[in-house]
Amino acid sequence: MTFGGGGLDRASGIRMDAPRMGALLTGGKAQILPMWRGKPLIADEGRNRLGLVPHGHPVLAEMRGAPVFLGFLPDSGAPVFAADMTGWEPTGVDAAATAAFFDPSEQHHPALPMDHRFAELRGVMARLTPVEAEIAATARGILTWHETHGHCARCGAGTEPEAAGWQRRCTACGAHHFPRTDPVVIMLITRGNEVLLGRSHGWPEGMYSCLAGFVEPGETIEAAVRREVEEETGVRVGAVRYLASQPWPFPASLMFGCAGEAETAEIRVDPNELESAQWVTREDMVAVMAGIHPGIRAPRQGAIAHYLLAMWLAGQTD
Template identity: 45%
Template sequence: MTAAPGFTGGTLDRADHLRHDAEGIAAAMGNWQARLLRLDGLDPDIDADGRLAWGMLSDAPDEAEFVLLGLEDGRPRFAAVVPGVQAAPFARSPHLFKLLGDLRPGEAAIYAAARSLVDWHLRHRFCANCGHETALFRAGWGRKCPSCTAEHFPRVDPVVIMLAEHHGRALVGRQPTFPKGRYSALAGFLEPGESIEEAVRREIAEESGIAVGPVRYVASQPWPFPAQLMIACVAEATHDRITLDVNELEDAMWVSREEVRAALRGDGPFLAPPPYAIAHTLLSVWAAEGG
């Protein structure tokens, strides 16, 4: 049985019923059981037991805005948006990835939601319609402009991540920024007016020159860097002649199921993606299909 994709399996009740209830939100903030997720900038703060660290709402600076992450067995859980913290969606240190690898699945899901929300607030303090400074509303699940009344909501950017398969082999590639030896599934953002299947076909063709036909969905995963939804698919290739787009990839190659299994065990011809990345899930599902 393949493990669930990373950053999934969240255990919080997102408490949508409270988001328009000013009195309910105030009561949640005043609840003695309310807790604040401790963040170091946008990175998770980990306690001595290797779990997410929680503090009191009073630990936040006076100028902080609070986002209601949800309820844990009725107990409110918040994150703080602190002005001056730098949003840095692409600055991900090896230390952060080590922390992510050690987090329990449900806690990783809580952190993913908190990081994406806090990052979004830091980047959307001004109205895209009139330029006026906005204010947090809906318990932190939106911002509203007091000047033109425009409402703004956190966005999620869909990304396709996929394997092309051809006669029992899968196509994997590597970017120059990857750790030495790492190969992964190809990936790219959906474009306006494009279906998931069309995006899969376009991205594979653009990056590798491989034409594909039928596309099947495998799984999805939130990716909080800053706020993507990764949509994992497998597509049937019509040929295996790679024409590399060197602006996107450093290398690409076809690998067998046995080679993928070996890589997932840690003794294969390439370094597999980490378990919390959906590329790991995708490779695991594909490798298991061969029996």
């Protein structure tokens, strides 16, 4: 899985030290990741590495707000920041593409080399190193939060960033607001030799994945698994166990991967939740994961759904 376990030293204890943050940013070692509308800067078209730039680079002239401190790189100890480039307006943007489930378009800034471009994170995530993937996910999540939380949820007044970008403070009532993470359960539901897969509205043609849904207030992970599966497909689930987790910054989720044993087989799809759902045999799932199934496409490589299905096929979910 991508996005977790990269070893980034987040150094949360120094975020309130504004003089030190300033020194880290301007001290000559800082690496800054520009992000445009949730897309990280990707360098070297053949290798797909993050396009980290130094403080003062011309591309940052169009940065919106101050950079957010992400932490220290585990190999070099260099401080790394994220910069919001949403204010930049490239020419020839395909509005339909940028609004799609997956945006295949890429944008090149004139201040950067030709092999540097802003690209959809889901399209390159599996080719990034673990620490690069963690940096990109953290940057996307925190910058999206800033973009959507410019006003106080208590009184409606404007808020300002502080703590190196990890808090927002209301300018009127003084309330402090912190980055949001939404807990989501994603379920490997099996019944003998079959696994339950669903398809959401608007997904790419043929794409199916494990069922998933948000955990509600006052609800356990296990209860959320059972409720979501029954709501979406009518299938009742018995025993549930936790397997693994993954940060998923689209826009701000933490995925709790679980295995559940189905007690019923009949599928009754809720059309408000899913486009379709089906039981898939282990033999068919091998073809799906190999990319040769005629009607089903596997979840994206690097996503927890792909990981859960691969572990099930390998018999490693116990």
